Amino acid sequence: DPPRLLAFAGSLRRESFNRRLVPVLVEGARDAGAEVSLIDLRDYPLPVYDGDIEADGMPDEVFRLQDLMAEHDGLLISTPEYNGSMPALVKNTLDWISRPTAAGPSGTTLFRGKAAGIVSASPGPLGGLRSLLVLRDALAKLGLVVVPQQVAVGLAAERLPETGVLVDERMREGVHGVGASVADLAFRLKGARDER
Numbered sequence: 104d105p106p107r108l109l110a111f112a113g114s115l116r117r118e119s120f121n122r123r124l125v126p127v128l129v130e131g132a133r134d135a136g137a138e139v140s141l142i143d144l145r146d147y148p149l150p151v152y153d154g155d156i157e158a159d160g161m162p163d164e165v166f167r168l169q170d171l172m173a174e175h176d177g178l179l180i181s182t183p184e185y186n187g188s189m190p191a192l193v194k195n196t197l198d199w200i201s202r203p204t205a206a207g208p209s210g211t212t213l214f215r216g217k218a219a220g221i222v223s224a225s226p227g228p229l230g231g232l233r234s235l236l237v238l239r240d241a242l243a244k245l246g247l248v249v250v251p252q253q254v255a256v257g258l259a260a261e262r263l264p265e266t267g268v269l270v271d272e273r274m275r276e277g278v279h280g281v282g283a284s285v286a287d288l289a290f291r292l293k294g295a296r297d298e299r
């Protein structure tokens with residue numbers, strides 16, 4: 104079976120540069136044989152994590168995201184950078200998914216041994232590079248295996264004029280390559296998980 108990957112942009116705004124970039128990542132993974140589900144985090148509105156909300160009854164959106172994560176073999180994320188880190192939206196989404204599931208005790212088992220690839224976009228010159236360092240670390244902490252390749256697309260207002268269009272050819276190949284690498288890695292890790 105082909106590996107299945109879950110993709111999203113770490114921004115909610117309609118004209119988000121990361122929303123424009125994520126289809127390039129998805130195309131790379133699909134060209135390498137993966138099945139990709141591209142979701143919009145607007146469809147999974149979550150409160151800021153609060154243990155009391157969790158105790159009173161897990162939001163349905165959390166279970167929906169956990170079910171999605173259970174059905175997929177890896178993650179593709181295009182993230183903005185806020186004040187040198189990943190946006191609260193991205194961390195909050197990962198934090199909620201990592202909580203106990205409807206089926207079992209620990210959401211982190213949903214992530215463990217799966218593949219991930221990350222890119223970023225920013226109107227600034229560094230392209231959100233610092234957010235990638237932080238996100239890479241957080242994903243590794245959850246047990247995901249993050250491919251070493253990554254691309255930070257700076258000057259995004261010029262380079263990402265519309266959805267799926269990355270004008271800089273070298274960067275386009277780089278982002279496409281991240282998607283392809285995640286597809287390859289997810290395929291191999293899936294084989295290893297199935298053997299256990």
Ligand code: FNR
Pocket residue numbers: 113114115116118119120121122182183184185186187188224225226227229230231
């Ligand atoms: C930013 N922005 C930003 N950009 C950057 O390159 N480094 C940074 O540290 C920050 N910090 C930051 C903090 C906050 C609170 C906001 C709202 C924005 C600018 C950011 O890159 C820009 O808003 C992007 O357009 C956000 O990504 P999307 O929404 O276009 O995908």
